[in-house]
Amino acid sequence: LLRxxxxxxxxxxxxSVEAAKATFTSMLWxxxxxxxxxxxxxxxxxxxxxxxxxxxxxxxxSGAMLHNTELFELIEEEGGVVIADDLCTGSRxxxxxxxxxxxxxxxxxxxxxxxxxxNWQCPSMLTENRLEERLRYIENAIENYGIHxxxxxxxxxxxxxxxxxxxxxxxLEEKGIRTLILDQEGYMKTDAVRNxxxxxxxxxxx
Numbered sequence: 001l002l003r004x005x006x007x008x009x010x011x012x013x014x015x016s017v018e019a020a021k022a023t024f025t026s027m028l029w030x031x032x033x034x035x036x037x038x039x040x041x042x043x044x045x046x047x048x049x050x051x052x053x054x055x056x057x058x059x060x061x062s063g064a065m066l067h068n069t070e071l072f073e074l075i076e077e078e079g080g081v082v083i084a085d086d087l088c089t090g091s092r093x094x095x096x097x098x099x100x101x102x103x104x105x106x107x108x109x110x111x112x113x114x115x116x117x118x119n120w121q122c123p124s125m126l127t128e129n130r131l132e133e134r135l136r137y138i139e140n141a142i143e144n145y146g147i148h149x150x151x152x153x154x155x156x157x158x159x160x161x162x163x164x165x166x167x168x169x170x171x172l173e174e175k176g177i178r179t180l181i182l183d184q185e186g187y188m189k190t191d192a193v194r195n196x197x198x199x200x201x202x203x204x205x206x
Contacts, residue, residue, distance in 0.1 A: 001038040002026055002094040009083070010145060013045050016072040016082035023090060024069070057201050060141050061085040062168065063153040063184075064123070064161040070189040071153055071182070078198045084141040086120065086134065087153075095120045123160035131164060135171055142177060148204045149178040151197075156185050178204055 002023060009019040022041055026034040057080040061071065065088040072082055085091050096117050099107040114121040119133030141147060150172055154161045169179050180200045182193060 001035060001042065004042055005038065006091060006094065008042065008045055013048060015076055017069050017076055020066070020069045020072050020090070023093070027089070056081040057149070057204050058083045058145060058147045060138055060147045060150045061087060061153055062138060062150055063087055064155055064158045065089045066153065070187070074189055074194050074197050078194065078201055080197070080201050083145045083147055086137060088122070092120045123164045131167055134164070135168060138168070138172070149180065149200065151180045151182060153182045153184055156183050
């Protein structure tokens with residue numbers, strides 16, 4: 001259900017704030033209640049004929065976790081839209097599936113280690129080729145969805161994500177992909193963050 005929410009977001013039927021709220025809700029509610037809500041939400045959205053917002057600047061948000069929708073709100077308010085992400089509280093949490101063939105504990109461990117798709121592991125998993133696969137995932141999203149820039153939003157306490165970011169930013173900028181780095185420290189919806197996002201959008205729009 002969450003993958004379907006992500007899909008209709010990419011189609012432009014809902015914005016990134018609505019998609020994030022649905023994802024966050026699923027992490028807080030009991031599964032049965034969450035599934036019921038998501039089914040109803042998806043059915044309601046599919047009845048709309050809302051065009052894809054082609055006039056908006058499209059972004060990929062990379063990082064660890066977001067505790068609320070403030071960053072998405074700021075981006076939307078300044079004329080952008082988040083099309084894809086690799087956040088712990090976003091697409092990273094809905095990629096891959098837990099095997100029904102293994103013993104439950106083994107299956108959960110395999111899922112956590114992302115043995116089949118190593119690019120969506122937690123950055124604390126320093127497995128071979130993880131960074132290269134994560135970069136490839138970002139690049140594929142940029143190509144498939146016409147994304148204009150990548151915003152890195154990293155909590156100041158997440159050292160592993162910060163180390164990943166250095167390498168990813170360097171590789172993306174080598175390819176001419178614009179990036180913006182935002183350090184998360186508490187409340188994000190501030191004038192300082194808003195001004196940086198607005199300036200980033202302006203440089204892309206030129």
